[in-house]
Amino acid sequence: MRMTSAAPIAADAGTEAEAEAEVEAVAPAEPARRHSEAEVAFMRRALAAAEEAAGRGEVPVGAVVTLGDEIVAVSHNERETGSDPTAHAEIVALRRAAAAVGNWRLNNADLYVTMEPCPMCAGALVNARIRRLYFGCDDPKAGAVRTLYRILDDRRLNHRVEVVPGLMAAEGATLLRSFFGRLRR
Numbered sequence: 001m002r003m004t005s006a007a008p009i010a011a012d013a014g015t016e017a018e019a020e021a022e023v024e025a026v027a028p029a030e031p032a033r034r035h036s037e038a039e040v041a042f043m044r045r046a047l048a049a050a051e052e053a054a055g056r057g058e059v060p061v062g063a064v065v066t067l068g069d070e071i072v073a074v075s076h077n078e079r080e081t082g083s084d085p086t087a088h089a090e091i092v093a094l095r096r097a098a099a100a101v102g103n104w105r106l107n108n109a110d111l112y113v114t115m116e117p118c119p120m121c122a123g124a125l126v127n128a129r130i131r132r133l134y135f136g137c138d139d140p141k142a143g144a145v146r147t148l149y150r151i152l153d154d155r156r157l158n159h160r161v162e163v164v165p166g167l168m169a170a171e172g173a174t175l176l177r178s179f180f181g182r183l184r185r
């Protein structure tokens with residue numbers, strides 16, 4: 001499991017007071033690993049999806065599922081529009097990717113998401129047999145990849161997901177920070 005530092009941020013909209021507290025939690029850091037052009041391009045697409053989410057009043061988190069050089073699914077958080085507590089960007093992306101390839105097993109697929117997955121999404125990544133996860137900033141309030149839990153490399157589970165943290169972490173954190181900053185005003 002490759003590990004570098006990333007920028008922590010919190011993800012739950014909630015009240016304005018909560019938003020204020022969450023804005024303070026952000027502290028960007030530099031990723032140590034060199035990323036390929038393709039990796040950066042895929043994360044840029046996820047960031048663009050996150051930006052779309054913000055435009056719809058959703059907490060800006062975006063995700064992309066790739067298979068080889070191809071994007072098979074793009075999504076963003078849809079909790080508000082879908083009135084669905086499980087409609088995190090990763091869950092929506094996994095559903096779309098599985099539908100696109102006609103198989104719930106996504107063994108050779110990678111998922112890019114702009115913020116560290118929560119326990120629900122980390123569990124879904126294991127269930128989908130995702131090969132590798134790339135994520136942006138850390139989530140100090142719900143991160144289940146390395147912050148609060150380490151679900152993806154837990155040997156008791158039947159599948160492990162390779163992890164690349166801190167990919168464009170500052171960009172992912174900035175989207176969240178400005179979203180919560182606007183809530184505060």
Ligand SMILES: [Zn+2]
Pocket residue numbers: 088090117118119120121122
């Ligand atoms: Zn989640």
